[in-house]
Amino acid sequence: MYVAVKGGERAIENAHAWLAEERRGDQSVAELSVDQIREQMSLAVDRVMSEGSLYDPDLAALAIKQSRGDLIEAIFLIRAYRTTLPRFGGSEPIDTAEMDCDRRISATFKDLPGGQVLGPTFDYTHRLLDFKLAADGETPEVNERPAEIEAMPHVTGFLNREGLIEEAVDASDAPPRDLTREPLELPADRSLRLQALTRSDEGFTLGMAYSTQRGYARNHAFVGELRIGTVPVEMDIPELGFAIEIGEINVTECETINQFQGSKTEPPQFTRGYGLVFGQTERKAISMALVDRALRWEELGEDFVGAPAQDAEFVLYHADNIQATGFLEHIKLPHYVDFQAELELVRKLRREVQAEETLEAAE
Amino acid sequence: MGLLSKSPKGRAAELFAPLNVSAEFDWVRNPEIGSVMVRGRAGGTGAPFNLGEVTVTRCALRLSSGQVGHAYVQGRRKQDAETAALIDALMQTDAASEVQRGVLDPLAEEMRAAKATRARKAAATKVEFFTMARGED
Numbered sequence: 001m002y003v004a005v006k007g008g009e010r011a012i013e014n015a016h017a018w019l020a021e022e023r024r025g026d027q028s029v030a031e032l033s034v035d036q037i038r039e040q041m042s043l044a045v046d047r048v049m050s051e052g053s054l055y056d057p058d059l060a061a062l063a064i065k066q067s068r069g070d071l072i073e074a075i076f077l078i079r080a081y082r083t084t085l086p087r088f089g090g091s092e093p094i095d096t097a098e099m100d101c102d103r104r105i106s107a108t109f110k111d112l113p114g115g116q117v118l119g120p121t122f123d124y125t126h127r128l129l130d131f132k133l134a135a136d137g138e139t140p141e142v143n144e145r146p147a148e149i150e151a152m153p154h155v156t157g158f159l160n161r162e163g164l165i166e167e168a169v170d171a172s173d174a175p176p177r178d179l180t181r182e183p184l185e186l187p188a189d190r191s192l193r194l195q196a197l198t199r200s201d202e203g204f205t206l207g208m209a210y211s212t213q214r215g216y217a218r219n220h221a222f223v224g225e226l227r228i229g230t231v232p233v234e235m236d237i238p239e240l241g242f243a244i245e246i247g248e249i250n251v252t253e254c255e256t257i258n259q260f261q262g263s264k265t266e267p268p269q270f271t272r273g274y275g276l277v278f279g280q281t282e283r284k285a286i287s288m289a290l291v292d293r294a295l296r297w298e299e300l301g302e303d304f305v306g307a308p309a310q311d312a313e314f315v316l317y318h319a320d321n322i323q324a325t326g327f328l329e330h331i332k333l334p335h336y337v338d339f340q341a342e343l344e345l346v347r348k349l350r351r352e353v354q355a356e357e358t359l360e361a362a363e
Numbered sequence: 364m365g366l367l368s369k370s371p372k373g374r375a376a377e378l379f380a381p382l383n384v385s386a387e388f389d390w391v392r393n394p395e396i397g398s399v400m401v402r403g404r405a406g407g408t409g410a411p412f413n414l415g416e417v418t419v420t421r422c423a424l425r426l427s428s429g430q431v432g433h434a435y436v437q438g439r440r441k442q443d444a445e446t447a448a449l450i451d452a453l454m455q456t457d458a459a460s461e462v463q464r465g466v467l468d469p470l471a472e473e474m475r476a477a478k479a480t481r482a483r484k485a486a487a488t489k490v491e492f493f494t495m496a497r498g499e500d
Contacts, residue, residue, distance in 0.1 A: 145489070249417060
């Protein structure tokens with residue numbers, strides 16, 4: 001018999017009021033403002049924007065405040081808000097060669113045009129807790145040097161000249177498939193895979209990328225180039241009849257160069273993996289590039305060696321933390337009726353087993 | 364228009380306010396917040412793919428003298444979109460040179476200066492390699 005039940009309204013209301021109080025914490029401590037989060041927790045803001053698939057630092061900072069710093073909850077809030085926005089259109093593809101770079105490094109070429117620019121990096125810090133930060137908020141004076149107007153060409157372009165690396169060209173400028181508008185269906189072309197990867201969970205993607213480095217898919221990757229900086233976003237405006245800049249975003253781009261022995265269809269050459277992510281998110285961008293490369297086994301004529309990172313279905317269907325957490329967390333919600341059925345079943349099975357045992361003992 | 368789309372919040376209005384320019388208008392399209400899907404290219408130069416959306420505010424208005432101004436500005440900024448559309452319309456009138464001098468030029472200069480400061484900070488983190496004695500002598 002199914003009995004519909006209601007209840008818990010007051011408990012829920014009280015729980016939410018308490019949540020708000022706990023979020024605020026000790027009231028003798030100053031409250032965090034959204035501006036403070038946006039300016040001082042900027043890498044958390046960047047993660048929420050990239051995995052939330054919506055570039056808006058103010059909204060991401062608000063989401064972090066509301067979620068008490070639970071970034072997946074914050075990403076959930078951003079994804080939910082995103083669905084309420086009318087879409088004005090799609091931009092022209094951004095031109096990362098024109099980036100105003102805060103950081104630009106190559107692990108493959110020491111003396112490259114434009115140079116190795118470290119930018120505001122954690123690299124080469126000693127990873128020792130800095131107790132000065134707890135004591136005061138003073139920042140050191142930042143040195144400046146005259147900036148030469150110097151082009152920063154993509155590193156893969158040099159290798160291209162010798163024909164040592166596969167080219168990344170595609171004549172078709174057809175609008176790419178969009179997994180926010182249609183369900184993610186396999187087989188997924190590279191464009192769809194890149195969209196799924198750029199909004200994928202950083203931890204999952206890092207784990208997958210790490211597995212390829214440890215030997216699950218045999219791809220030894222070099223960071224050919226990593227760049228972080230701002231690029232303008234242009235869109236064609238129908239009422240104007242031409243394209244204008246509608247904004248500027250901060251992105252991280254990673255191009256990996258992978259050794260490739262050649263296959264039945266391709267000569268020995270270097271192949272490429274690509275990562276492009278909103279914000280300053282270099283761990284994610286490098287991970288994305290490694291996983292992108294592993295997923296390209298089929299188009300490069302490589303063998304499927306059974307590695308998880310080569311399996312598009314496995315990677316793409318488990319990389320989205322909002323889908324994952326939605327399904328995972330729903331099991332904590334009431335399943336009283338389901339469980340009642342399971343309980344009945346187990347009781348019945350036990351009765352049958354016991355009856356058989358009694359019968360056997362009697363014989 | 365590109366300049367106004369990226370300008371810091373409220374800055375264009377601050378520069379515009381002291382100008383003695385009449386700004387009567389009717390809405391053609393009320394300020395509206397939406398998104399634009401930003402695209403990238405695989406490998407930087409290959410096939411386009413969807414990177415994620417960016418919030419954008421747009422509007423259109425008509426001056427009492429008839430000129431129509433459009434605006435698309437990044438973020439959720441209805442007031443800034445209004446200012447941007449107004450400036451776009453005024454740039455088609457006799458007030459163009461005053462608006463150029465009073466709003467667009469200083470805005471461009473401020474944004475150029477901010478970018479240049481960042482570029483100089485980045486330049487100070489550029490690595491200069493030097494070769495240690497190689498011990499061959």
